[in-house]
Amino acid sequence: MFSLKTLTVGAAALAMTATAAFAETVIRVQSVIPAQADEVTMLNEFAADVAALTGGSLKIEVLPAGAVVGVRETLDAVDSGLIEGGFAWTHYWSGKHPAAMLFGSPVAGAGVGIDNIAFVSWFQYGGGKELYDQLWDEMGVNVKGFMLQPVGPEALGWFKEPIASMDDFRKYRFRTPPGIPGQTYKDIGVASVAMGGGDILPALEKGTIDAAEWCCPKPDSVFGFQKVLKHYYLQGLHQVVVNADLYINGDVYDGLTDLEKKALEVAANASLSKAMSYRIYENGKALKDLTENHGVILHDTPEDYFSEYMTAAKAALETNAAENEFFAEVWQSQKDFAEIAVPFWAGAQTSNANLGRAYADSLK
Template sequence: MDRRSFIRNSTIGAAAAVGTSGLAAPAIAQALPKLKWRCTSSFPKSLDTIYGGADDLAKYVREATDGNFDIQVFAAGEIVPGLQVADAVTQGTVEMCHTASYYFVGKDPTWALGAAIPFGLNARGMNAWFYYGNGIDLLNEFFAQQNLVYLPGGNSGTQMGGWFRKEIKTVADLKGLKMRIGGLAGEVLSRMGAVPQQIAGGDIYPSLERGTIDAAEWVGPYDDEKLGFVKVAPYYYYPGWWEGCVTLSFMINKGSFDQLPEAYKSLLRTAARAANLEMLAEYDYKNPAAIAQLAAQGAQLRAFTPEILEASFETSEDLYTEISGKNPAFKKIYDSMAAFRNQTFLWQQVAEYGFDSFMMQKQRQGALKAQTK
């Protein structure tokens, strides 16, 4: 079954039918108001996978309502700069945005918990915590104070550790390193001697090319290849310990959301959930070919050393303890996430890790190639 037809038939039919069981579905659809919203993205259209998350949601909503609920998506800079989208929604300039909430940790470190924190959850763990561990509700308690409604709206999976102009082998090599990096990871690296830079995606390449920065993290192979980083910083590190996954989010003006009919609220939640799944699946499909292409173009893959990973982990944990001691909102959400982090990695190392490890061994042996007659 076509996924858009499924969303249309199941969501509007089920949500709108509550209390109106005597009406046929077409009559219900016709009774819903015509709305036109604007969604401003933090990303350029050229990054089709990340930017596409907002396009996906808009399509699902538009098609499920026969165009009655029309959400227009605007790229970063078309209405406001990419790093100002949350303010635009809070102030009511636009009804919603698509962004990574950790871009706004300057307001409050709690914002990072809606996207990614160093040594946090991976994509499976994050989605489990969101949908079954009360994560969305906890985050919305916080974001309601910002006049926002938070919905997960995309996931990158575990990210790469970024592009470096020179090799990084020890913690001492981080001293004075100017690196484009967002969220709480910037604070962690700062404590380890690096100099974090907050730079929008479209400005990273020229900054690396000119030597204004020494390193930059973005997402992973598919998007990184599009931005051409391999041409100016050949060392490609992994894993992105600061982003075991990154959850993109739809942030909706709370006043606008509260005024919606219940059917439209339900549809937005369902469409955002579909967009969240869609993005992760797309990255999982496209990254394998992209990493091979980057290697062919000269990317030199490097793993962060155990020394760097251990020091980064300890610095991160110290930071969380410090923030929790003075920020009750952060502590409440982080404690919930950290408790589940312990549980999910216990479980994932049993069946999942055992299966994956064996299959990765077979891949290295060349045993997973398609069979030919």
């Protein structure tokens, strides 16, 4: 027979066990971009998936840029544990290690024809994930990373007047991304100016720059470039692939349950697909609005851009590979993957591109 005291103690122990079982972990993730950006929309969707998969035991709270630390301090803040998580493009941290560019923004498709879909194939099945996990050790940061949002190809950008050749292009002071993509523009004689997204429109209005790129029709229209510039070029090589990623402090990640870790992995894999699907439709709607309601004129990029930029990009990749062993290892992995996958994928995509172009031309 159990005494009342025994039953009471047992009930208390059971209640404590239940409370522990349903303990909630909150990971604060500071973004490097404003809350209204499409990337944050998809990050919140990822967070909802994680919460659903864990029954609410793991929740991700998204903080806007600058909420705790400055944008440039985001990764260091995650490393130190000042914030539990961060959200950015991994090429932002190329100053810590040049190979970060190969994961966040492999210039000109890593010089071997890798587009955003092929990049996901390399990451998931071609050895990329294992190298990505190694990147944080190479950087010397206590971080667990998750690729979430592969975007691309990014538009060449916005201009005051049409450009018919690289000679026309070189007349402009042009906002570019930092790191190798921006440096490659300098290498082909373009006056490349790196600056944050929020600074671009004011710089255009003041005349500090007179041409710019950011991303794609939807994000570009949110920044309002169409208010100043009307000539838009979709085809660019500088960021054929660009990934927005999640970073979690290593100690915080290690403290999660196996179920919670698996939920992050599953939700991240889902996000790789969902982000691309979301962007195709949103960019389509934005491009239609820009051309029909804002006087934006869509052009094809001059042919000589592709040969000049690709040649300079390959030279930059070779220089970095010669100077850094891990960079060389990652790039070799991408080249080995491309040798097998790109001939098939490029051939297949040619059919898709021609099919789509035929339909787009019929709409004109």
